[in-house]
Amino acid sequence: MNITKAGYHGIMLPDLNIGFDYSGTGxxxxxxxxxxxxxxxxxxxxxxxxxxxxxxLMQRRGFSGEATILDFGNPLETDLARxxxxxxxxxxxxxxxxxxxxxxxxxxxxxxxxxxxxxSEGFKxxxxxxxxxxxxxxxxxxxxxAPHEELSQQVRNFATKxxxxxxxxxxxxxxxxxxxxxxxxxxxxxxxxxxHGAGYKMCDVYEEAGIDxxxxxxxxxxxxxxxxxxxxxxxxxNGFASNVSKKRIAYCSGWAARExxxxxxxxxxLIPLSDHLDFFELIRLCEELNxxxxxxxxxxxxxxxxxxxxxxxxxxxxxxxxxxxxxx
Amino acid sequence: MNNLFRQLTxxxxxxxxxxxxxxxxSIGAKYFKTIATDDDLHLxxxxxxxxxFSSISGKRTSVGSRTYSTCAAKFCEVxxxxxxxxxxRALGSSSETIEKLMHNLEPARKKRIEKQLTLSEVEKIxxxxxxxxxxxxxxxxxxxxxxxxxxxxxxxxxxxMTQGSxxxxxxxxxxxxxxxxAFEKEVQDVRYAHxxxxxxxxxxxxxxxxxxxxxxxxxxxxISFMLASPxxxxxxxxxxxxxxxxxxxxxxxxxxxxGQKVELxxxxxxxxxxxxxxxxxxxxxxxxxxxxxxxxxxxxKDEEILPFQLLxxxxxxxxPTQKVMEEYPVLFIAYDVLYHSDQPIFECSLTKRRxxxxxxxxxHSLPITNQFNVRDQEHIEELFERALAHGNEGLMLKKKxxxxxxxxxxxxxxxxxxxxxxxxxxxxxxxxxxxxxxxYYSDFTLGISVKEDExxxxxxxxxxxxxxxxxxxxxxxxxxxxxxxxxxxxxPTLGLIPKIMVEIEFDDVQVNNRTKANxxxxxxxxxxxxWDLDPKDTDTLKDVERMYQEKIDRERLKQDKNPSFHLKxxx
Numbered sequence: 070m071n072i073t074k075a076g077y078h079g080i081m082l083p084d085l086n087i088g089f090d091y092s093g094t095g096x097x098x099x100x101x102x103x104x105x106x107x108x109x110x111x112x113x114x115x116x117x118x119x120x121x122x123x124x125x126l127m128q129r130r131g132f133s134g135e136a137t138i139l140d141f142g143n144p145l146e147t148d149l150a151r152x153x154x155x156x157x158x159x160x161x162x163x164x165x166x167x168x169x170x171x172x173x174x175x176x177x178x179x180x181x182x183x184x185x186x187x188x189s190e191g192f193k194x195x196x197x198x199x200x201x202x203x204x205x206x207x208x209x210x211x212x213x214x215a216p217h218e219e220l221s222q223q224v225r226n227f228a229t230k231x232x233x234x235x236x237x238x239x240x241x242x243x244x245x246x247x248x249x250x251x252x253x254x255x256x257x258x259x260x261x262x263x264x265h266g267a268g269y270k271m272c273d274v275y276e277e278a279g280i281d282x283x284x285x286x287x288x289x290x291x292x293x294x295x296x297x298x299x300x301x302x303x304x305x306x307n308g309f310a311s312n313v314s315k316k317r318i319a320y321c322s323g324w325a326a327r328e329x330x331x332x333x334x335x336x337x338x339l340i341p342l343s344d345h346l347d348f349f350e351l352i353r354l355c356e357e358l359n360x361x362x363x364x365x366x367x368x369x370x371x372x373x374x375x376x377x378x379x380x381x382x383x384x385x386x387x388x389x390x391x392x393x394x395x396x397x
Numbered sequence: 398m399n400n401l402f403r404q405l406t407x408x409x410x411x412x413x414x415x416x417x418x419x420x421x422x423s424i425g426a427k428y429f430k431t432i433a434t435d436d437d438l439h440l441x442x443x444x445x446x447x448x449x450f451s452s453i454s455g456k457r458t459s460v461g462s463r464t465y466s467t468c469a470a471k472f473c474e475v476x477x478x479x480x481x482x483x484x485x486r487a488l489g490s491s492s493e494t495i496e497k498l499m500h501n502l503e504p505a506r507k508k509r510i511e512k513q514l515t516l517s518e519v520e521k522i523x524x525x526x527x528x529x530x531x532x533x534x535x536x537x538x539x540x541x542x543x544x545x546x547x548x549x550x551x552x553x554x555x556x557x558m559t560q561g562s563x564x565x566x567x568x569x570x571x572x573x574x575x576x577x578x579a580f581e582k583e584v585q586d587v588r589y590a591h592x593x594x595x596x597x598x599x600x601x602x603x604x605x606x607x608x609x610x611x612x613x614x615x616x617x618x619x620i621s622f623m624l625a626s627p628x629x630x631x632x633x634x635x636x637x638x639x640x641x642x643x644x645x646x647x648x649x650x651x652x653x654x655x656g657q658k659v660e661l662x663x664x665x666x667x668x669x670x671x672x673x674x675x676x677x678x679x680x681x682x683x684x685x686x687x688x689x690x691x692x693x694x695x696x697x698k699d700e701e702i703l704p705f706q707l708l709x710x711x712x713x714x715x716x717p718t719q720k721v722m723e724e725y726p727v728l729f730i731a732y733d734v735l736y737h738s739d740q741p742i743f744e745c746s747l748t749k750r751r752x753x754x755x756x757x758x759x760x761h762s763l764p765i766t767n768q769f770n771v772r773d774q775e776h777i778e779e780l781f782e783r784a785l786a787h788g789n790e791g792l793m794l795k796k797k798x799x800x801x802x803x804x805x806x807x808x809x810x811x812x813x814x815x816x817x818x819x820x821x822x823x824x825x826x827x828x829x830x831x832x833x834x835x836x837y838y839s840d841f842t843l844g845i846s847v848k849e850d851e852x853x854x855x856x857x858x859x860x861x862x863x864x865x866x867x868x869x870x871x872x873x874x875x876x877x878x879x880x881x882x883x884x885x886x887x888x889p890t891l892g893l894i895p896k897i898m899v900e901i902e903f904d905d906v907q908v909n910n911r912t913k914a915n916x917x918x919x920x921x922x923x924x925x926x927x928w929d930l931d932p933k934d935t936d937t938l939k940d941v942e943r944m945y946q947e948k949i950d951r952e953r954l955k956q957d958k959n960p961s962f963h964l965k966x967x968x
Contacts, residue, residue, distance in 0.1 A: 210475065211484045211497040328413075328493050328564070329835030333869075337416050349501070370487070376479045 070172050070200050072364055074388055078107055080177060080202060080366070085149045085170055089177040089202070098147060100139075100154075102179025103163035104130060104245060118145065120154060122162030122190075125274045126245060139164075141190065158185025158192030159344050160246030161275055165194070173199035173361070180204050180367075182346050183354065184217060188250040188280050194358070201360040202388065205368035206345045207323050214323075214347045220340060221254045227319050227338050228255060228297050237316040239298040241305060241336065244268030246344050248299050249275045249282060251321055255297060256283030263288045265300040265309065302334060323347075352377050364388045399515040400437040402546075404428070405444060406553040413565035421567050425575030435602045440516040443598035446572040448560030449523035453595040453618075453666070458526040458558045460535050462491050465555055468536040469495040472543060474504040486889050489835025490564075496552035499543070512545035523558060572597055580604040592620050592803050595666075614741040616687060617653050619662035621804030623691070623733075625793060628811040636773065639794045640747070642732060642766040643784040643961040644812055646705045647695035648712065652729060653736075654680050654688040661694075661729075672714050675722060676729045683761040689736035690729075690754075690763075691801075697728040701953045702788055702961065706907055706945075730962045731758075732766040732793075735801055743801035750801070758963075766962045781813055787961050788953040790814050817905045818944050819924055820845065820936045823857055824897040827879050829889035830864070837872060838879050838891060840864040843899060843921070845914065846935040853938075857895050858913045860941065861903070866923030875926065898930035899923055906945045916941050 075081040079091025088096035092111035101119040102108050104126035110117055116135045119127070124136045139145055141164065144153040150170040157163040159180040166177040176198040185192035214220070224240070231238035242248045248268040253275075255262060262285040264272065269287040276282060288298065294313045302320070310316060318336040323343030330339055346354070355363055355378060363378055363385040365371040371387035378385040408428040412421045425445070432438045443451055450456035466485070470477040475498065485494045499505045522542045526535055543551055556563050567575075573591055577584040582604050590612035591600040603609045614620065650669065651662045659680045661670045670677060673694060696703040696711070703725075710725050711717060734754045735743055742750060751768060758765045771777055771794070781792050791814040799809035822843035830839030841864065844857035867875065878897055885892030905919035916938075927934075956962075 209484045209487055210480065210501055211488060211494060213497075213501040324836075326497075327488055327836060329489055331413070333836070335416075338414075370483045373480055373483050376476065 070175060070362075072175070072200065072202065072388070076111075080388065082168065082175060084172065085168065086147070087150065087152070087168060089166055090179065098145075098152070100152065100164075100166045100177070101127070101136075102157065102166065102177070103160055105160070105180065106130070108179060110134065118152075120162045120164050120190075122274060122278055123164065124162075125277075126162055126271055129270050129274070130245070141193075153195075155193050155195065156185070156190040157181035158183055158189050160186065161189050161249070161278055161280065163189060167195050167198070175200040175202065176358075176360075177202045178204055180206070180345060182344050183350055186246070186250050186344055187217070188246070188253045188275060190278075194354075198358050198360045200362050200364060201355065201358055202364040202366065203351065203355075204345065205351060205365050205371065205374050207343065207347050208351065208365075208368045208370045208374045210348050210373075212323065212326055212343075212347045213349055214341065214343060220342045223338075223340050224251055224254045224319070224321070224342070225258055227317075227340070228258060228260065231317045232260065232295070232297075234317075235315060237294050237296065237298060237310065237313050239300065239305065239310060239316055239318045240321055240340075241302045241318060241334070242268075242299055242321040242342075244301055245271050247321055247342070249280065250342070250344070251299055252282040252285060253280055256281045258297075259284060261286065261296050263293050263296045263298050265304050267301070267304075268299060348374075352381075355383055356381060359383065362386065399434075399517065400432050400441065402514045402516055402519045402550055402554075403511075404431070405441055405516065406547075406550045409445065409553050409563055409565050409567075410549055412567045413563075418566075418571060421565075422571055422575045422578060425567060425572065426578035429575060429579040429601065435605070437516050438601045438605060439598035440520055442572060442576065442601035443596070444516070444519075444557045445563065445567065446569045446597045449520075449558050450527070450560070451596040451598055452560075456527055457560060458523050458535075459530075460526055460539070460558055462559075464532050464535055465539055465558075466491050466495070468539045469498065469543075471536075472505055472508065472540055473498040473502045475502065486829055487836065489829055489831040489837075492552045492555040493835075495555060496548045499548040499551055508544050509546065510544065511547050511550075514545055514550075519554065526558065569597060573600070576601050576604045580607075582609060593618075595620075614736060616655050616689065616736065617658070617660055619651050619653070619666045620735070621666070622649060622651065622664055623802045623804070623810060624806035625810035625812040626806055626808055628794065628813050636771050636777070638796055638798065639771060639811075640751075640797055641769045641771050641777065641780050642793045642795065643780075643787060644790045644793045644814065645693040645695050645702065645730060645961070646788060646790045647693040647702075647708055647730075648705075650692060650694050650729065651735075652676070652680065652688075652690045652692065652731070654685050654690075656687075657681055669712075672711060672717060673727055673729075674717070676727060679729070683763065685757070685761055686737065687739055688734065688757070690731040691733035691735060692729050692731035692766075694727050694729050696725045698726055700956045702956070703953075704788060704948060705905065706949065709907065728764055730764045730766060733801065743803060746798050746800065747795055748797045764962050767960060777813070783954070783959060784961065785815065786952075786954040787956070788951065789961060814904075816902050817919065819900055819902045820860070820918075820940065821898060821900050821927065821930060821934055822860060823895040823932050823935045824879075824893055824899060825857055825859055825895055827875075827883075827891045827893060828862075838876055839872060841899070843901060844895060844935070845941060846932075846937045848937075850938055857932075857935065858938065860914050860916065860938075861901070861918040861921040863899070863901055863921045863923055867926060871926055895932050895935075898927040898932065898934065900925045900927050900930075906941060906948065908945070914938055914941065916945060 071084045073081050075091045080089045086097040088099040090108040091099050099117045101117045104123050118137045118139050121138045141154050144151045150168050153167045154164040157165045159182050168175040183192045228238045240251050242251045244267045265288050293310050300309050319338035320336040321340045321342045325339035326341040365374050366388045375385045412424050415421050449458050467477050470481040485491050488494050525538050573587050577587045586609050590609045593612040593614050649664045653660045659677045663669045696707045734750050794811040796809040824841045825844040826842035827838035828840040830837050842859045842862050845860045847853035847858050848856045882893040883891045901921045902924040903918035903921040907917050909917040
């Protein structure tokens with residue numbers, strides 16, 4: 070199976086005329102795994118395949134090209150291959166792309182998380198895969214996530230305690246995916262949430278998909294004090310809620326697992342809530358699938374994954390792609 | 398009941414997770430109050446602020462980062478090179494890496510059963526590490542100790558062991574405040590006792606037993622130096638409150654004298670007596686009362702104060718040869734007196750201390766700085782220029798009414814200095830930061846050009862390493878650019894295509910034969926990242942050599958007229 074890099078973020082199966090998260094025009098069938106900007110087509114006018122939710126989210130983020138909607142588990146047949154989307158558990162709409170051909174099968178994970186984010190369509194994987202093309206954003210054994218319920222409780226406790234102390238809680242969370250997951254966690258509290266505009270415009274897609282985001286409205290500087298606020302760290306640096314002096318900030322990201330994050334962002338609480346799988350989940354998944362070859366992307370530490378896979382007699386190689394620093 | 402190490406590490410963790418300094422202090426105070434015995438209180442205060450051993454004891458566990466890191470990798474059953482090092486690079490901290498691996502990895506979890514070690518048991522482990530010298534023995538102690546600890550305990554155990562910061566934003570100053578709060582004492586009294594004892598552990602016990610007044614100054618126990626703040630412009634609100642002295646280009650030192658016994662201490666409170674036998678001889682011959690003086694060691698020859706570069710030939714030498722002593726004769730010039738007639742006199746005003754110093758100088762012929770009442774701004778300019786003409790660094794402005802604020806850097810002493818110089822350099826290597834800067838490349842090796850220098854084959858060679866002096870935004874931009882320019886990787890260090898230009902400022906140029914350039918810069922720091930410059934604008938080694946030579950060759954005003962100091966004060 071011929072697997073190559075294509076452009077800054079894309080991957081191509083040239084023999085099958087297939088591209089994954091690819092922005093060029095060199096393939097006939099291009100599949101977009103999810104609506105984060107490092108995976109969306111750079112060329113806004115491209116014609117692509119993706120899930121309906123990904124399409125809706127991409128449109129809200131400025132994509133004006135055409136997309137053919139492909140439902141999970143409902144294969145597309147081309148002359149050379151059969152392509153099926155599997156839910157990736159990363160954010161709403163996120164899909165893994167499974168390609169079956171006479172040369173064998175390929176699973177392109179895009180970004181994924183298992184166990185899945187409750188604010189997604191879940192996580193499901195094919196039974197047998199020859200080539201696994203996997204992201205490895207958190208590919209070091211220092212990264213091991215706490216159980217979801219524990220993190221969820223931490224989010225609610227932070228909000229409740231902060232409000233009780235007479236402060237305004239602010240969650241720093243990426244505006245697509247993490248923000249809505251945090252809101253979903255907060256929903257049982259019934260307290261009004263204000264979310265930054267860039268994240269607000271994604272929320273109706275989540276609600277249409279049946280995900281409870283609780284009681285929320287768009288951020289309003291004049292009325293934000295005393296609400297639970299959700300925004301990104303860059304917005305916070307640019308005056309978000311700067312009129313509120315009594316506030317406490319929680320940073321929700323896999324990178325919050327690092328002690329240095331506390332000083333770098335000057336936050337009160339670190340909540341290591343990631344929308345990627347951790348190192349141990351990655352290795353376990355490779356073991357379970359036991360593919361002929363694991364192709365590792367999106368990490369500065371492919372060597373570490375390869376070292377662990379070598380010990381398990383699983384072949385692997387590094388597909389050198391830039392890792393994004395944002396935990397999206 | 399014995400206090401557990403676990404309680405200390407839980408407190409440290411809670412302090413780390415708290416933002417406000419006052420809240421940190423309250424948490425610390427609450428913890429100190431729970432401790433039952435003097436011995437435990439001593440250890441707790443010491444562990445939180447100094448390390449395994451008290452700073453003044455000079456004792457160290459002497460366990461290097463490689464020793465405990467390889468030991469931890471083995472304990473966790475991971476490959477040191479292939480797994481541990483990348484993890485450490487990502488976090489910028491060995492101890493945090495170890496904490497996480499101990500927590501996450503099954504083989505490490507299986508080996509550990511938390512045994513609720515007491516503070517004194519942990520102290521015994523540190524003692525054992527101190528006693529044993531081989532790496533294998535030390536590693537065996539570590540392995541054994543870790544089997545009894547939680548990951549959080551292990552992290553702080555290591556930070557205490559290495560005598561470094563716990564990185565919880567709770568430094569000595571806060572520990573002092575927490576002790577004052579816990580035992581309802583005045584902060585300044587606790588700070589005084591700490592300065593005198595040099596030990597937070599001892600101070601804590603004195604606090605609790607209401608015996609702070611037992612802490613008295615003793616000869617031959619150096620105290621922290623009073624430090625000066627830089628003055629931004631040469632303007633002070635009200636000049637009449639200040640006096641001026643020339644700021645010497647020498648080495649700060651504290652001299653303790655009692656009869657035939659004389660000891661000299663450096664700014665980091667190390668004993669440097671042996672390097673300067675003629676100063677010892679000088680004080681012995683003066684027939685002085687018991688005395689502590691603050692002042693500066695300078696090379697003084699033919700009525701000229703010679704540059705710091707020459708004093709370097711004398712520093713760090715255990716026993717200077719006769720030849721070196723003749724070539725670079727040194728002098729101790731006093732500018733303050735801290736102890737006299739068997740009484741510490743820090744609390745007296747500068748004016749009072751100065752009067753005493755003048756009397757001593759007259760009676761015993763001690764060299765002391767010349768002090769000037771400053772009339773106006775113009776007068777300061779005149780004095781500053783003259784100080785530079787003498788080869789000195791600039792001026793010190795001292796508040797007449799100030800006490801000797803040991804260990805503090807406030808506005809009672811102000812230094813007026815001219816920066817040594819600036820250079821346009823290029824970034825050659827980027828180094829992963831640690832602590833607050835973990836996860837970023839924050840330290841940089843800077844190069845100067847030797848492209849047209851026949852002595853070198855390279856284009857650029859390193860001249861110094863600098864960090865800080867840039868904003869967070871600039872650091873992010875630097876890190877983005879660094880990614881694009883990286884061509885090599887050596888562990889936590891990246892080799893870069895030389896493209897990013899940095900204008901650096903430094904205090905001085907010094908010869909250093911252990912470096913490729915044969916020169917090092919004193920206190921190099923970022924002045925500006927010069928995105929506008931091109932690597933061909935990089936200054937050359939020849940420029941550095943010229944700066945050095947100019948400094949050495951500069952005409953120095955003799956000390957015969959308007960001297961910077963005098964042996965016998967005119968009064």
